Amino acid sequence: MIHFIGAGPGAVDLITVRGAKLLGEADVIIYAGSLVNPDVLSYKKEDCVVYDSAGMTMEDVIAVMVETEAKGQTTVRLHTGDPALFGAIREQMDELDKLELTYAVTPGVSAFSGAAAALQAEYTLPEVSQSVIITRMAGRTPVPEGEELRKMASHGCTMVLFLSTGLLEQVEQELMAGAYTSETPAAIVYKATWPEQKVFHCTVGTLAQTAKENNITKTALITIGGFLGSTYERSKLYDPTFTHGYREASK
The missing domain is CATH 3.30.950.10 (Tetrapyrrole methylase, C-terminal domain)
Structure with a gap:
């Protein structure tokens, strides 16, 4: 299985619970070393193999995924923030679709x-x-x-x-x-x-x-x-003079 995971914006503890769990189960991690805080790798298991994708091409990344899948192991592709924003994951997923390899995406804090x-x-x-x-x-x-x-x-x-x-x-x-x-x-x-x-x-x-x-x-x-700036209107949601489905306006 291949997992695309959002590592969050930087702080180690801002990765999601699911993302941290999957990192701990991965046999291979390919992470964006130029952007992801390397301390996030503290969640990995001791014998996990780690690749820094900063110097890799997409073809290099896919080759590692294919090799790991052939061994029946789990790959985590670790992207900064949320992978759906400027993450370049679509092109990777399209290649995996061509190869009929299964993957999943875990969102992250952008x-x-x-x-x-x-x-x-x-x-x-x-x-x-x-x-x-x-x-x-x-x-x-x-x-x-x-x-x-x-x-x-x-x-x-x-x-x-x-x-x-x-x-x-x-x-x-x-x-x-x-x-x-x-x-x-x-x-x-x-x-x-x-x-x-x-x-x-x-x-x-x-x-x-x-x-x-x-x-x-x-x-x-x-x-x-x-x-x-400093100027804005108060939200109606908590305005005592505003009626909504959960509260009647006060008189």
Whole structure:
């Protein structure tokens, strides 16, 4: 059996209970060493064989899976955060389908959730933003037509940018070509939930400057929007004047 598992955003204890259990049962672990906290491997059993996929191609990874399956053993493919977000798992699963090999996916805590925890913030605030756009700036890898950052930014809702820390000057321009201004609140979260986590509050117009001043070049999420401000409306769910299916409004 082959298991794709989300390792979580960084903290060792933010892997799911299921993910930790499966790690402990694996005969072979292939983990994204450039992104996954290696301390997560503390869950493995003593005789488990570990591969760091940072220097491997997809073909290399599949070959290890095929070899492990031929031995009747269990493989864990350990991805950072949640594998469904920028995890490149679809191409691996398609290859396994061709080979008629069985696999399962265990979700993980995404870094965008870890960033919100680090910020002690709520992405969806009444009368501020009820939507979150998770995307990235186009770089060496393009984005689909119609998903250019300025078009995504035109909605003015909460945004979380992955894989964009090295392109912040362009990010600023694209965001301000959308619905944001140079004064829109923003924050850079470096290595969310890791021991070395750092949070830098700034504005859209000072993203690049803030990253430069703090030597942040990678492994960070960029968050943008009014959710980082101080103004919002109280939720109706717990408002004593609001009636819903579980409670009558007080008079």
